[in-house]
Amino acid sequence: MTVSGIDRLHSQLSKLEDMFPGYVVEIVEGSIVMNPVRPFHGRTIQRLWSIVEEQLPPGWVVVSDVAFPFDDAHEFCPDIAVIPAEAEAENSSSYAPDLIELVAEVVSPESIRRDYEVKPRWYASRGIANYLVLDPLKGHLVTMWNPSAEGYLGRDTIRYGPELTVASSLGKLTLPTSHLPVDPKAPHPA
Template sequence: MHGDDNATTVHDVSSALEYWPAPPPWGWTAEDLDHLPPEGPNGEPDFFEHVELIDGALVLRAPQRRFHQRLIRGLTACLDSQAPAHLAPVHRMDVKLGHRTRPCPDVAVIDAEAAADMARTFYETREVHLVIEIVSPESVERDRKLKPLRYAEAGIPHFWRVEENEGRPVVYVYERDPATGSYGLTGIHHGLLTVSVPFQIEIDLDALVK
């Protein structure tokens, strides 16, 4: 594990759990997520199966709602059927944004070559073209504010935020402005989503939850 971005100090990941729930003094790094034990600090099974690293802190995701699950599957399937050969959608795979930030977007569109590597546990930002976050009650602040900021800073060109309105999905579509390095809202989509970037996409949003 790295003590900071410029110096390398190796720590045993298991020893970091002695400080749980606080982070270890040297902080978590993106590489640590590949070495976490299968059980939690108190022997909980699959404790670290759904964690993200945000600014050096481990974030445990809440249990997934059925609405969330259906959108993940539906969006992935729609994107897969429309993506050009050089791109591929994946769901619940980590993206390494930096030494201390490794979120796990609900859906991402990445280079097909990277998606074909079955040994991968995360993707580099240069391989990612679109990230999609589906907002849940516990993730509102992260999905609306923190994650878009980090994704834009890392150079990912497209970001979608999906919210629920009366049981139906609403998609907020953003594109990164290379001059400012931040996202600008390009559209709010109800019922039918149609965009031309990162490729031509048309999705019946209401059908995803019927």
């Protein structure tokens, strides 16, 4: 697909998102996917944003639900992505995935497979150093690092509760997990 084709597709996705407020719209494996945003999902994103933002070195910022086209069949809108501040200052509707230094997704009932299986392959293939999966359905956080063409070579699962330190290319990020929301009606309880 040409650059103008990608721009047209992205423009169509933006219109869909405008038509369905409260939904995140992405292209995953060639299909348009719409997920409703739930309160626990939003609260987790807000808490993580605050925690990460205050620890970033100068020149880096947090963005959320901004489009990152990986190819014709994959355009992700990560819940949290850390990119250079100068790129964010362009105020674009989409950015190159190669700008992402750290990415985080919050699991919802509809996104389990995408967040745990599909996105790690794509994020790792672009060399994104750290991928965090926050799961209010299971009450745990999965941290992935050491990206390769086959996916992330390092992976740990930590139950919400203790403080987690992520050694990233941005420096050490400390994530207190004890106050992250856990869905009591989750289909996959902890």
